[in-house]
Amino acid sequence: MLKTTVVVIGGGATGVGILRDLSMRGVDAILVERDDLGYWTSSRFHGLLHSGGRYAVKDKEAAKECIQENTILRKIGRHCVEATESIFVRAPEDSEEFEQEWVKSCAECGISAVPISMDEAFKLEPNLSRKLLSAYRCPGAAVDGFRLLWQTVASANKYGGKAMTYKEVIGIETENGTVVGVKIRDRWTGAEEKISCDFVISASGSFAGEVAHLAGLSVNVKPSKGTLIAFNHRICNRVVHRLHKSSDADIFVPHGSITILGTSSIDSAPDDTSTETAEVMAMMEIGKITFENIYDYRILRVFAGTRPLYSADPNAKGRSASRGFVALDHAHDGINHFMSVCGGKFTTYRLMAEKVCDIVCEQLGVNAKCHTAEENLVDDPSPDLISRAKAVFPSYGAELASSRLGNEKLERVIKRIETQPEMKELVCECENVTLAEIEEVASEPTSHTVSDLRRRTRLGMGTCQGTFCAYRSVGAVNKENMPWAKDSVYLFKEFLETRWKGIRPVLWGNMLRDIELTRAIYDAALNLSGVEEIK
C-alpha cells in the first residue's frame, strides 16, 4: 500500500501548484489525476497570463495578485510563458468614462498601462480594426497550460513529490472524523489500490462537488462554461483586450503558432466541453470589433472549459459569481484534514498554492516557509545544449523543442537524432515535431494515447489537425517496447475523434475541405470505420 503525508486530488494548475509547494517545504505528497495532467480546465482555457488590467476596475485585489504573479511566472516559468505584452484597445462602442477609470485603477494597482497613438498601435498590430479609438500597452503575456503543469511537476519531482495520471479517486476514507486515506482506480487496468495519508486536498476544479461527495459532503461549485476559438495563425503578436467592462469574446491571445479568441460564460455541467455553432458565430461578431477582417481568418477548431466558480449562495450564477478562490476546511463540516480548493485563476496558481499550503502546514505542524517564487521550474538549457539542438533540429525546431522539453528530455531527444539522423524527420509538419521527440515522449510511462503525446509536444495541433501526423505517429509508436500502443485502430480513433470534436462546430470553408481530405485518408483509404465491402 502506498503511504504519504498529503494526497492532492486533481492534476490541474491548482493541484500541481500545491504538489510543488508542499514538496519544496519538505512535506511528502502524491498527486492523483483521473485523466492526463491538464485534461480539463487547465488546458481548456484562454492561456492568458493576466496583467491584472482586466480586473483593475472591478476587483483591485485580484488585479494586484495578477500583476504580482505575472511578474513571478515570467521569471520562474519562462519556458512556459511567451512574454508578448498586451494591448488594451477601446472601440467606438466602449465608454470613455470607463477608460478614464481604468487608467486610474491600473495606476493604483501598480499595473503599467502606457498610452500609445493609434498609428503606433496599427504599426505594432497591423490587423487591428481601423475604427478603434485608443490603445495602451500592458504587461500581459501568453502561458502554455500543458507545459506549465508538466514543468511544475518536474520541479516537484526534484523534491520527492510524485504525480500519478489516469488514477481516479473513488473513495475518501476517514476514521473517527479524520482522513486516513484515499481509494484510487487505474483507468486503464481497472485495478484499485489505497493510498494512506494524513491529509487530503481536493483540487478537482469543477468536479469539487463530486469529490466532496465521496466523503459525504457538499461543495457548491457552479461550473460556468467558456468557449474558445483557435485561429490557424498569429493574427496578432500581442494579447489584445477590449478596454471595457469585462465581457464575452473580448480577448485575443497569440499562442505559439495560433491565436485564441475567447470567451463566453454559460452555466454547465462540470464535464460539458461542447460548443454550439451559434455560440461561435456570436463570438465572431464581437471579435469583429477588434479585428475587422476576422471572417477572413481560418478557424482551426473550438474548445471549451468550465470555470470552477464557487458560491456560498446556491442561487448565484454565471459571470457575476466571485472569481476569487476558496479553500474550504472541511473540519467545519465534521471531517478533519480534508480541504477543497476551487475557483481562482491559472495566473495565480502559485499564490493559491502558497495560501493553501500555509494552512495545511500549520495543521500538520510543519514550519517551513514557501519558496516557490524563488526557484525556476526547470533549468535553462545550457548554451552547449542549445547549439547541439540547433545542429540537429530542422529550422525553427530547436528553440520551440527546447522550451517544451526541458533540459534532460531535450538532451535525450538530441542524442536520438545524433545517433540516428533520420530521427529528425518531422512527424508533424505543421508544428515541427520530430520523430525523435515523439519516440522519446511515447516511451515515458505517463503516455497512454496519441492525445497524451499531443499534449506534451503540440503534435496534431496545427493546420492539418492530425491529418498527416495521425498515421505517422501511430506508425512510430507501434513498436515492441511500447506496450500501450498495440491497438492501432483504437489509437487512431481516440486521436482523430478528439480532433474532430473541436472541428465539427466550425466545419465550413477551408476546414471543411481539410476534413474531407482527412476522411479520404482514414475512412476511404484506411477504412477506419470498418465498413464492409459492398458486393
Place this chain on the structure above:
Amino acid sequence: MAINKQHAIDPDKCTACTICITACPVTAATRKFRGPKMTGPALTRLRKLVSDDDPMLDYCSNCKTCDLVCPSGVPISTLNMIAKNEYYKTHPRKSKADDMLAHSEKMGKLITALPLGSTFANLGMSVGKSFGVMGAMGIAQDAKMPSYASESFISKFKKIKQTPYPRKVVFFSGCYINYNQPEVGTDLVKVYQKNKIEVAIDENFVCCGSPMVSGGYIDDARVNASKNTALLKSWVDRGYDIVTACTSCGLMLKQEYQELFDFEGMAEYAAHMYDSIEYLAKLHDDGQFDTDFANDNTKYIYHAPCHLKVQAIGRPSMELLPMIPGIDIEEADVGCCGISGSYGFKADKHEIAMKVGSKLFNRIKNSHAKLGVCECGTCRLQMENGSGVKAIHPLTVLRQAYGL
C-alpha cells in the same frame, strides 16, 4: 518598408494536401529541400513566432509550379519570396552572386554603355571562368552565362521605320531582350507590323524586378514596380495594349506585382496585358491574324516555360505555330527546365538546375528536333546548354515563316 499586403502572408488557405510537394521540381531533384508546403504556408506560421537559420529559402527557384498545382490557391512561391526578403534583412547572404544576378539590369546597362563593352564582358565571362573568378563570385563554373549584345534593343528599335496603324501596343522588352537578345525584339516589331500593329516602346521602363524578387530583394523590386506601374497605367489610359515577349516579365507585371505590392492602377493595366504570342492568338480569334506563311519543313520541339503556364493562358504558341505549312512541332511537356531565371547560374544550385532539366534535355535529344522553341530567354539558354540543340523564340519562327 514592410510588405503591406496582408493576404500575401496569410497561410490560411493551405489544407496541407501535399500536392505541391509532388509537383515541385526542386524537391524531386534534391532531398535537401523540404518543398513548397513546408517552406511556404507551414513555416509562415512558425516564422511569425520564432526566427531561426533557414537554409531552405534559397532552394526555392520561384518557378511557381507549386502555385499552378495548388488546389487551394495558396500563393506558395510568393510566401517563400517574402520570407526570403525578410530573412536576409537579419542574416548575411551566403553568396556574392545574389546581388549581381538579382540586379541584372544594372549589369546590362554598364556593359552596353561601354564601347566594345559586350565583347569584353563576354570575353571576361570565359576568361573569368578559366581563372576561377566566377566561382569565387558564387557563379557556377560550368554554367553557360547569357552573352551580351553589341547593340541594345532600344537603340535598334529607334532605327526601325514603322507603318502607323490604329491598333497600337507598347512593348515591355525587359532586360534580357534589351541587353542579351535584341533580335527577339526586332522580330516582334516585324511580326506585329505584318499583322497591322504599331509597336511603341518606353525608354523609362525599368527592369520588372523578377530577378530581384527571386533573389530576395523585394524592397528593390518595389521601387521598380512603382515606376513601371505608373508608366504602364498611362499607356493603357492612352488606348494601348501592353505586350511582353519574356514570360517572367509578363507574370511579374500582370500578377506578382498584385501579390506583393499595393500601387494604384495595377489591376487596371493588368487587364490589358498580353504575352506577345497570346496577343496574336487573340487576333486570330477575331479573324485578323495574318496566315500568309511560306513553307517551313523544320522539326521543332516546344517547351512551355513555367512562368507562362502559371499565367493560365494556355499554349498560344502551340495554337499559332502549327498553322505554318509543312511545320513539324510537338510540345515537350516534361516540366521545368531548371534554370528559373538566375537560379541555375548560382554555384550551389547549378547541379540541381541541371538535374531538374534532365528530363527536358533527354526529351529534346530523343525528339531529333532541329530547333527548340520557347518564349523565355533563360529557358532557351538552359535548353541549349543541356541538350546541345539551339532554341529560338516563337516570334522568330513566325518572322521566318512570313519571309521577313
